[in-house]
Amino acid sequence: MSTLSQELDRYLTLRRHLGYSLGTTEQNLRAFIAFAEREEAAYLSTALFLRWHAAFGHAHQHTWAGRLGMVRLFAQWLHDRDPHHEVPPQALIPRRYRRARPYIYSEEDIRRIVETAAALPSLNGLRALTYSTLFGLLAVTGLRISEALSLNVADVDLDTGVLTLRRGKLGKARVLPVAGTTTVRLVAYARERDRLLGGPPHPFFVSDRGARLTDWSARYTFATVCQSIGLRPAEKFHRHGRGPRIHDLRHNPAYLLMLHTPYMLH
Numbered sequence: 001m002s003t004l005s006q007e008l009d010r011y012l013t014l015r016r017h018l019g020y021s022l023g024t025t026e027q028n029l030r031a032f033i034a035f036a037e038r039e040e041a042a043y044l045s046t047a048l049f050l051r052w053h054a055a056f057g058h059a060h061q062h063t064w065a066g067r068l069g070m071v072r073l074f075a076q077w078l079h080d081r082d083p084h085h086e087v088p089p090q091a092l093i094p095r096r097y098r099r100a101r102p103y104i105y106s107e108e109d110i111r112r113i114v115e116t117a118a119a120l121p122s123l124n125g126l127r128a129l130t131y132s133t134l135f136g137l138l139a140v141t142g143l144r145i146s147e148a149l150s151l152n153v154a155d156v157d158l159d160t161g162v163l164t165l166r167r168g169k170l171g172k173a174r175v176l177p178v179a180g181t182t183t184v185r186l187v188a189y190a191r192e193r194d195r196l197l198g199g200p201p202h203p204f205f206v207s208d209r210g211a212r213l214t215d216w217s218a219r220y221t222f223a224t225v226c227q228s229i230g231l232r233p234a235e236k237f238h239r240h241g242r243g244p245r246i247h248d249l250r251h252n253p254a255y256l257l258m259l260h261t262p263y264m265l266h
Contacts, residue, residue, distance in 0.1 A: 003042070004033050011077050019172075021146045023215035025070050031056075032071055044075045045086040053093075065095035102251040103231075103244035110139045112229045113222075120221070123208040126196050130213065131221055133189040134205050138249045140182055145246055149213050151204040158187050222246040 078085040118132035155164040161183035203212035226232040232243030
């Protein structure tokens, strides 16, 4: 493991102790450090970032401005430890950002999303079960995707219908009661999940193999489901394109309850 990789591990561990989830940040910084290793760079620099941007610069300017911000924070931390590291200037990639207008899903949209997720290909049926339950939960609670994915089995009280969110926004913990119909679905999911895995896992929402779902896989799966039902345009090479986002589920009307039809669970 290179020195830069070791420093990145320390940086991520420190920030997570402060309450940050850093799923997307870690993904981008690891890609940057992998590029730095291929370049045999011992220190971070503006020139190194620009070469990374030139090699993988097909994303939008706003995306690269965000990546620059992630690299800058890491570089500032490194610079404090070793002044040989250079912090790229903030103006290197101007941020031209307009907040995306949220897409308000109709009840029919939610029904089709959950129904399509329940038919996803799966080794043992758990992937389809997990995503249909996860997307339904997000639609009726307004949870952030990071909050839902961070739930452990111990955080979901199936007797009282209360979720304990230990790593909410800005690292603050909170509790969230859910409706009785939602609790029924969560109970059914947990029962079938444990039957398929031979016992309860540590995370609440898991993959076919019992591992915690990643932020990237949840967002990608949601986007491909939306493509399959026409909410997003089809793209070549398995790209998920643009369109309604999983985050937009947070803006749904509060009266949308977990759907009662049996497609939620096979």
